[in-house]
Amino acid sequence: MSWTRRYAALIRNAWLVDLQYRASIVLWLLWGVTEPAIALGIWWAIAGSGTVGGYARADFARYFFGVMLINQLTIAWDSWYLDRWIREGELNFRLARPLHPAHEAVADNIAYKARTASVILIVWLVAAVLWPAVRLSATPGRLALTAVAVLLAAGMRFFISFTTGLLAFWTTRATAIMELHAGVSLFLAGRIAPLALLPPAVASVAGVLWFRSMLAFPVDLLTGNVQGVEAVLRGFGTQLGWLAFWAVACRAAWTRGLRRYGAVGG
Amino acid sequence: MPATLVAAERLSKTFQVKVRDPGLRGAVRALVRPRYRQVQAVRDVTFRIDPGEIVAFLGPNGAGKTTTLKMLAGLLYPTGGRVHVAGFDPWTGGPAFKRRIALVLGNRQQLVWDLPPEETYQLNRAIYDLAEADYRERLEELVSLLALEDVRDKPVRQLSLGERMKCELVASLLHRPPLLFLDEPTLGLDVTAQEAIRRFLIEYRDRHGATVLLTSHYMQDVTALASRVLMINQGRLLYDGALDVLVARIARVKRIELVLGGGDGVTRDALAAFGDVKSFHFPNAVLEVRREEAPATSARLLAALPIADLSIEDPPIEEVIRQAFAQGVEGEDA
Numbered sequence: 001m002s003w004t005r006r007y008a009a010l011i012r013n014a015w016l017v018d019l020q021y022r023a024s025i026v027l028w029l030l031w032g033v034t035e036p037a038i039a040l041g042i043w044w045a046i047a048g049s050g051t052v053g054g055y056a057r058a059d060f061a062r063y064f065f066g067v068m069l070i071n072q073l074t075i076a077w078d079s080w081y082l083d084r085w086i087r088e089g090e091l092n093f094r095l096a097r098p099l100h101p102a103h104e105a106v107a108d109n110i111a112y113k114a115r116t117a118s119v120i121l122i123v124w125l126v127a128a129v130l131w132p133a134v135r136l137s138a139t140p141g142r143l144a145l146t147a148v149a150v151l152l153a154a155g156m157r158f159f160i161s162f163t164t165g166l167l168a169f170w171t172t173r174a175t176a177i178m179e180l181h182a183g184v185s186l187f188l189a190g191r192i193a194p195l196a197l198l199p200p201a202v203a204s205v206a207g208v209l210w211f212r213s214m215l216a217f218p219v220d221l222l223t224g225n226v227q228g229v230e231a232v233l234r235g236f237g238t239q240l241g242w243l244a245f246w247a248v249a250c251r252a253a254w255t256r257g258l259r260r261y262g263a264v265g266g
Numbered sequence: 267m268p269a270t271l272v273a274a275e276r277l278s279k280t281f282q283v284k285v286r287d288p289g290l291r292g293a294v295r296a297l298v299r300p301r302y303r304q305v306q307a308v309r310d311v312t313f314r315i316d317p318g319e320i321v322a323f324l325g326p327n328g329a330g331k332t333t334t335l336k337m338l339a340g341l342l343y344p345t346g347g348r349v350h351v352a353g354f355d356p357w358t359g360g361p362a363f364k365r366r367i368a369l370v371l372g373n374r375q376q377l378v379w380d381l382p383p384e385e386t387y388q389l390n391r392a393i394y395d396l397a398e399a400d401y402r403e404r405l406e407e408l409v410s411l412l413a414l415e416d417v418r419d420k421p422v423r424q425l426s427l428g429e430r431m432k433c434e435l436v437a438s439l440l441h442r443p444p445l446l447f448l449d450e451p452t453l454g455l456d457v458t459a460q461e462a463i464r465r466f467l468i469e470y471r472d473r474h475g476a477t478v479l480l481t482s483h484y485m486q487d488v489t490a491l492a493s494r495v496l497m498i499n500q501g502r503l504l505y506d507g508a509l510d511v512l513v514a515r516i517a518r519v520k521r522i523e524l525v526l527g528g529g530d531g532v533t534r535d536a537l538a539a540f541g542d543v544k545s546f547h548f549p550n551a552v553l554e555v556r557r558e559e560a561p562a563t564s565a566r567l568l569a570a571l572p573i574a575d576l577s578i579e580d581p582p583i584e585e586v587i588r589q590a591f592a593q594g595v596e597g598e599d600a
Contacts, residue, residue, distance in 0.1 A: 002395060009392035013378060013385060020380040020421075093376040095341050096369035098361030099393045259343040262281060 006099065010107030011114075018115065029119055032072050039192045040064035053197040058133040059223070063194050065124050065134045066219035071191065072116045074153040074215060078105045079178040082165025086261070087172065095258075102162065102254075109158060138222060145232065149218035152239040157214055159246035166250070169257030190216030194225070210242035271352055271445060271477050272315035272338060278346030278501075279308040279333050307333040309501040310347065317444070320471060320478040322492035326591060330501040331481045332449050338479065339369045339447045352445050365394065368438040372450030375434050377422045383433035384418045387440060394441040401440065408436040411466055428459030435466065448480040452487055464490045485583045499591050513580050516590045520560040521579045524551045528572035540567055549574070554581075 018025055043060040046052055055063070085091040085101070094101040128135045138146070164181065167174040186192055188202070188211035195203045195216045206212045217235045220226045226235055283305050286296040308330040315321055323331035336342040337349060340356030340363060349356060354363035377386045391401045409415060412432040417425055425433065431451065439446075448467075452460040464487060471478055482488060488495060488509065495512060497505035505512055522541065526532050526549040534546045540563055541555035555563045560578050567573060580586065 002392070005392045005395070009389045013381070013389050016385060017378060017380050089371075089374045092336075092341055092371055092374055093369060096339055096364060096367065097390075097393055098364040260282075261342065 006103065007107050007110070010104055011111045014108050014111035015115070018111070025115070029116055032116055032120065033068060033123070035191065036064040036068040036071070039067075043193070053194070055194060055197070060194075061131070061133040062136065062223045063219060063225075065127070066222045067191060067215065069117060069120050069124060070150055070153070070218050070222065071215055072120055073113050073150050074157050074218070075113075076109055076154070076158045076161035077112070078109070078158060078161040079165035080175055081105065081108070082162060083168040083174045086165075086168035086174075086257075091261070105162060106158070109154070113154070136222065138224065142221065142224070146218055146222040149221050149236065149239065152236070152243055153214050153218050156210060156239065156243045156246055159243070159250045160210070160214075163246060163250040163253050166253040166257045169253070169260050185211055185214060188212070189214045190219065194220075196225070207238070210238075210246070213239040213242050269317070270314045270350075271317045271319075272313075272479070273350045274314075274334070274338070274347065275312050275349070276347035277308060277311045277334065277337060277344055277349055278306070279330075279337060279342060280345045281305045281307055306501050308337070308344075308498075311498070311501075311503045312347075313496055313503065313506050315477060315479065317477050318471070318475050319494060320467070320480070320491050321494045321496060322488040323479070323481040323498060324488060324495050324587060325481075325498040329498045331496075331498045333501075334498065335447050335449055335479060335481055339367060340364070341369070365441060366443055367445045367447060368441075368443040369447045370434055370438045370449065370451055372431070372448075372453030375430060376437055377430060377433055379423050380421055382419045382421055383414075383425075383437065386422075386433075386437045390437055390440050396441060404440050404442060405436070408439055411469055412436065412462070426459075428455050428462070431455060431459070431463060432466075435463070439470070442474060444474075444476055446476055446478045446480075448478060448482075450482055451480060452482060452484055460484065460486065467491055485587065489583060497587075497590065504594060505590070509583075512590065513583065513586050514557075516593075517581050517586050518557055519554045519581065520557050521581055522553045522555060522560065522564060522567065523577045523579060524553065524567065524571075524573055525549050525575035526551060526572060527574035532571055536571070540570075 040060055043052065043055070043064075044057055047055065047057045047060060050056070051059075082105075085094065091101065094104065124134065160181070161178065164178045165174055167177060171177075187198070188195075188206040188209070190206075190212070195206055195212060198206070206216070213235070217226065217239065221232070221235065226232055281304070282302045284296065285301045285303050286292050311330075311334060323334060325331045333342060337344050338351055338356060340351075340359060343357055351359075352363065352366040354366070356363060377383055378389070387401075387405060390396075396404075409418070412435065414429070414432055414436065417429050417433065422430060422433070435451075446467075451467075452463050455463065467478060468491065470476060478491070480487065480491065492509065494507060495505065495509050496503060497512070519542075521544070524537075530548050532548070532551075534543055537543050537546060537551055537553060541553040541559075544552040544554050546552075553563075553567075564576060564578060568576065
């Protein structure tokens, strides 16, 4: 059995489908860039020549370039796919194949992330040449730690999205739940502001729950806002804990949901 | 006797369905206090299928035939009874079981909509871990049997419904499974495409000894393909056996189709003396007589009337099946 061959075929197919929808790729890329760009614009204006919560203009620039890249590397759309597969019966043929449908979802994630993140990375590199504010001074060690944090965050966001999608076994509102989660994460994951700028109580909720681990922690690790062995270890510990939680939740939702599955019609 | 390939014993499936009263008040009440009722889609169904058989599930919409098929394929979890398919419990059989089956759904297809079918074939080659030589050989065979040489590189969305179903069959059979589950494989297809699919299925079974379980609303599928039918209604198995035996059991009458010769002297009243006149448009007439009286009545007709042609037929199969569902099957095997 060749998992490499299977994944290569799944990723290849995902890219072939993407190539049929070139305009939508550009639109998704624009969406991925626009949201952090707008947030950066606002904070840039607010910071002026001073600082806000210890962040100067250059800090905001590096933070939101980090958000732009790492959000694309960790985001997962699986709940939307799962919801459709379950409600419209597209799960049927996937269940009849000797390959767990989650593998197709993982391959789609890899395909999507490789495509969008590589473009954003190029955008960042070009911007860094022209604009010193967004240049990073991260060491190879810090880059390696960030890579691990990004992997953990991507895994966790995949399980969150997959689990939420599986709620379609029980409800027709699975995507609405995911929309709600996305709305909350806009604030608690650090998409529109660094968590350090949120009220302390809100920031601590984001840190205790999974939201900081989704995005803000890897971004802060990359930009150097997480300092000290203890803070780094605490961040990784929280990520691992929530990753395990969501993996177990996903497994439970899958096995219980399948027993409820109506397979559409019959 | 060959070993049993499919064995279902008191197989049952109950769905929980949310009940909602009509109107805004009903919607709000359902939100606050949801109510459910149990729907028994399949009840205590028992049967066995041997290798190489082509068996059709017959039944009206909602009878439970597709639910039964999906339980056999491991898609649905049975709420009662036991099922054994190709040496596995379908629910726990995992990849080893899934390599032994193909599931073709007339209304839900696995072909990637935006790409040529060849891309789905390549994907399945990787998923089923097929060697390149096997893949090429099987693909050539299936493409040639289904006359699909010209559509390999057209995006699926540009194919006709018939071409899509044929390509779906190719994608589903590349791993050469010994057991095929086909749910409405000719759904919505024109007569030519339906016949092509039927011819292919018979040829495929003959070549590879595959066992086929199918559901279809087209009686032509059933009469052309199935050596045996499982008749299901309201979740219960009403009949398990050969189609002609079912017809003999249900159809108490035979149809005598006449072409009258000579002038137009024969009247409807004259024909009524021989049996129930179903239609009469000179020179054609159709009479219905009791099954056991058909030979004697035919002899009397030939002796009494100027007849150019006479044939004895069973009533149309659709009518027999309709009758069977309306009145049940007496002396059923199930």
